[in-house]
Amino acid sequence: MFKKILIANRGEIACRVIKTAKKMGIATVAVYSEADRDALHVQMADEGVLLGPPPSNQSYLLIDKIVQACVDTGAEAVHPGYGFLSENQAFQKALAEKGIAFIGPDAWAISAMGDKIESKKLAKEAGVNTVPGYMGVIKDTEEAVKIAEEIGFPVMIKASAGGGGKGMRLAWNVEEAREGFESATNEARSSFGDDRVFIEKFIEQPRHIEIQVLSDGETCLYVGERECSIQRRHQKVIEEAPSPFIDPETRKAMGEQAVALSKAVDYKSAGTVEFIVDANRNFYFLEMNTRLQVEHPVTELVTGLDLVEWMIRIAAGEKLTLTQDDIKLTGWAMESRIYAEDPYRNFLPSTGRLVYYRPPKESDTVRVDTGVYDGGEISMFYDPMVAKLITYGADRNAAITEMRKALDEFYIRGISHNIPFLASLMSKKRFVDGNLTTNFIAEEYADGFSADDLPAEDPSVLVAVAAVINRLYADRAASVSGQLPGHEMHIRTDWVVRLNDDYYPVRVERAGNGEHYAVEIEGESYPVVTDWTFGEPLFVGTVKGKEVTVQVDGLGIGYRLFNNGAQALATVYTPRGAELARVMPKKEPPDLSKFLLSPMPGLLVSVAVSEGQEVKSGETLAVVEAMKMENVLKAEMDGTVKKIHAAPGASLSVDEIIIEFE
Known part of the structure; x- marks a missing residue:
């Protein structure tokens, strides 16, 4: 086994690999750019090597510098993570020349599967179902339009060296084909240094389902499937294992084709074969990712395997001790990608400092993979992922319930993030029913995401929470010593809570052992149990017997409350104060239309x-x-x-x- 490995990556995946390496007793070397000098993966590793300035083409993509870092630190192997150099055959060859192991497949498999045009030809030869399309190199825009018309709209235009949704456009007509070809070509050139694109038929009502494979070069196994249909701009948002759509017969057929393709390229490591699946469970090869997938944790939770550990063991020359019959799928796992983006501004990226970062506590049912920390920086130079939130349950509904609860507990401030959108997705009946396609987000949020898309909740829950918080502050104020005689603070029980623009008369009294509150809202009882204390960002307890987690931010004389993806402004007044608040003039926002x-x-x-x-x-x-x-x-x-x-x-x-x- 290796004594020391270098992780040629950053962020959450670098931290993820370091965790397994430490568990195996292997020393780790982190590489980093100047922007990542204080990054979590650098702090976690045993050693760190500076590569260069922040842009990835001056740091994380510098093959020579990373190979030299291996030589200088004595690293015997390199785990590339995903992205960057993870599917770069030149990198694998450069390491091999120095006698350094690449924790992944060999250069030929990377090359064969990394080129989407060549991979489809190989897949067809291996007996794998493929999507109709034009696999040749397209010379210009007019030829692209002509090919699209011959295939028949809609078509998908894709960068040959693409990945992560970059260099990919959907075209429904000639104008979109022309614009899509030019945009995909430009994006492919800037992202991958390779501007080749190809065009294939777009399968309507498609599902994106992928098969995890694991091979030591002799034994090749398929390790279940992952449902990755919930995508935005071709970027996966939520993944789960297993798929709610795949039956055992289809799973076996897809798995066997994935294994056949892996064997055709002498695959040796963990890899993923992606398929597009239509409404009748017909499936077609999409691509093979010769690396670890972002969404690998859901497979780990339902199989009990550590895929990173097996990648390392296989690279070190060990053989699989598993057979296909050993692969059992138990329970259900779901992953939500937490991104630094503003869902209310069409998901545009958000950068800056994480003023507060407090993920939910990890347990048997909650896992958080992250590369950031409280006070860290979200840089404009890299992927906007903050963390991956993974939940587990005995069945799909249990995994969804755990996810909704964990999203409520995920406390992030300083940047915009997509947690409100994820909470909305989890509440959609169509999602809960498992009626998924890659068009899900486009169809369910046809006009973009807004506060109206958040699940309707009983506002009385937040009113009760605001009332109890206010009561705690009022009790503390009343207990301050040295108050002027005749001006003492008295504990009152009658208040009015303003939640956004609605007013609710409330009555709040302590009950029981001091952690119980009798709250009455417009004559209806809402008993509250909580041990919330001042300054705690999460109000955790029960309201009317229902478990709630509400994020609490102080805001002037009121509070900003977050629950189930939604936020509300709450201000607690005396009855007279509420009367005056109702007649206060509102400040109109400035006109920015020009x-x-x-x-x-x-x-x-x-x-x-x-x-x-x-x-x-x-x-x-x-x-x-x-x-x-x-x-x-x-x-x-x-x-x-x-x-x-x-x-x-x-x-x-x-x-x-x-x-x-x-």
């Missing part, structure tokens, strides 16, 4: 208009890039450009003015 504002922090790549120019609704105004994704900003109405406030190359903050209109 400005194009940057919807996210990022780089202003280009400005497509000039001062004095007339623009039409839908016309491109500017392009902003953040976290390797291009975002095209278009005019919402006709108008005339008055002033350009920012030049290409500028680093923009959120809501910074780019263009002003007449």
Whole structure:
């Protein structure tokens, strides 16, 4: 077994590999960029090596520097994680030349499966079902349009070297094919240094289901499937194992084809064969990822296997001690990806400092894989993932229940995040029923995500919580010594809670052993049990016998409360104070309709208009890039450009003015 390994990655996956290495008694070396000098993976590793400046092409993608780091530290093997160099055959070869083991497959398997065009040809030869399409290299936009028309719309345009949803566009007509080819080509070039794309038929009502494989070069096993259909912009959001759609016969057929493809390329390590599955359980090969998947934890929870450990053991020359009959799927696991993005602003990236970061406590049913910590920084240079929240249950409903509870407990401040959106997804009847396709998010949130998409909850629960918190503060104020005679604070029981714009008369009295409160809201009883104390961000207890977890932020004289993805502003008044609050004038927000504002922090790549120019609704105004994704900003109405406030190359903050209109 190796004595020391280097992890050629960052963030949560680097931390994940380090945990298993430590469990196995293996020393670890972290590599890092200047932006990650204080990152969690660097703190967890036994040694760290600085690679260079923040941009990945000047740090995490530098093969020579990483190989040299192995030589300098005596690392005998490298785990590449996912992304970066994980599927780079040149990296594997460079390590091999120095006698350093690559914890993954050999260069030929990486090359064969890393090229989406060649992999489909190999899959077909191995007897694997493939999607109809054009696998050749497309020379220009007009040829792309012609090919799309011949295949028949809708078509999917994909970068040959792509992954993670980058360099991928769906086209329903000629105009979208033309624009999609150009965007996919540009994105592929900037993300992968390879601008080749291919076009294939888009399967309608599709599910994205993948098979985990594990091979030592002789024995090859399929380790169940993962349902990955809940995607946004071709990026997975929620994954689960097993799939609620796959029956044992289909699982066996998909697994056997995945094994056949793995054997065709002499695969040796953990890998994933992805399939697209239609409504009739017909399945077609999509691609093979020759690395560890982001969503591997759900497979680990339902099988009891440590996939990272097996990758390391296989790379060290050990053989699998498992047979196909040993692979049993027990219970249900679900993973939610926590991203630094604003779901209320069309999921645009959010960067900055994690002022507070407190994940839910881990247990037999809750696991958190993360690469950040309280006070850490979410950089604009890398993927916006904050953490992966994984829950486990005896069945699918139990896993969903655990996930909803854990999302309520996940306390993050300082950046925007997608937890409200994830809570909304978990509450959708269609999701709970397992009626999933890759179009789920587009169909369920056709107009984008808003507060209206959050599950309707009894507002009385938050009213009761606000009333009890206020009572605790009032009790403390009344107990302060040295109060002026005749001006002492008296404990009152009658209050009015304003929740957003609604007012609720309440009565709050202590009951029982001091942890119980008798709350009456508009004449109805809401007993509350809690041991909440001042400054605690989570109010955990029961309201009317129902378990609740409410996040509490102080806000002036009131509170901002978060529960089940939704947030509400609560202010507690005396009855007279409530009367006055009702007649207070409201401050109107400023009119920003004459400005194009940057919807996210990022780089202003280009400005497509000039001062004095007339623009039409839908016309491109500017392009902003953040976290390797291009975002095209278009005019919402006709108008005339008055002033350009920012030049290409500028680093923009959120809501910074780019263009002003007449």
